[in-house]
Amino acid sequence: MIGVFDSGIGGLTLLHELTKKLPKENFAYYADVANVPYSYKTPEQILGFVENAVLFLRKKGAKMIVLACNTATNVAIEYLREKYSFPIVAIQPAVKVAADFDDSKRILAAATPVTLAANRYKNLVASLAIEDRISNVALPKLVEFAEKGVFDGEEVEGYLKEQIETYNTQDYHYMVLGCTHFTFYEDLIEKLFENLKTVDGNEGTANQVKRILEKEGLLKTEGSGLVSFYESGEVVTNLGKYVKLMLRLRAN
């Protein structure tokens, strides 16, 4: 089984990509609903939450951990990789994907304030030498809207306009969705800002998961895959919310 972690429902957008790419694998999805949103927590707190969840998933038998949370990656991945030897694949804001598309266009990178403040993220941007054509926008409330199941309507549209219109969107071509919750809004963002093309790290991360499973000889090649769900250490028995969200992602 592969353990997939996020603070809440955001990582379902990566889980969706993973189940498409690896239909024979079993997955356990862990949503840290007791602590979401991570935006208002300290890096030390987040590190503790993430390590707890990772160890929980390992105890359940995870052969690999996927951090489906950019915030968790930026706070915890170096620490986890140093301390543990099992495979961990971690999503990060897809700024390289956006930068590689077209090197003359400006990039708007949206993420949580924790991700944008992290040295790991700053080093990633510096390594691509794109500081002069990237702007960062923190959208912590989008995580809260998603957790409340608000995916459209006046309030969320108003929030997106208010935050994004402070940038001259005509100058930008790509918007990086550097938080897995934001992928639920890709269509809405592209509808509201016609010249912005959204980019996320889900497909690249799913490809990386497959590559590592193959390399480590861990790929499951028979049977059909199952997904189980956990919320902050408790098994989820009423799957209604998760089924609805997975169907929503499948419909797009």
Ligand code: DGL
């Ligand atoms: N889905 C998480 C991410 O990718 C959201 C973090 C949060 O605010 O809880 O960053």
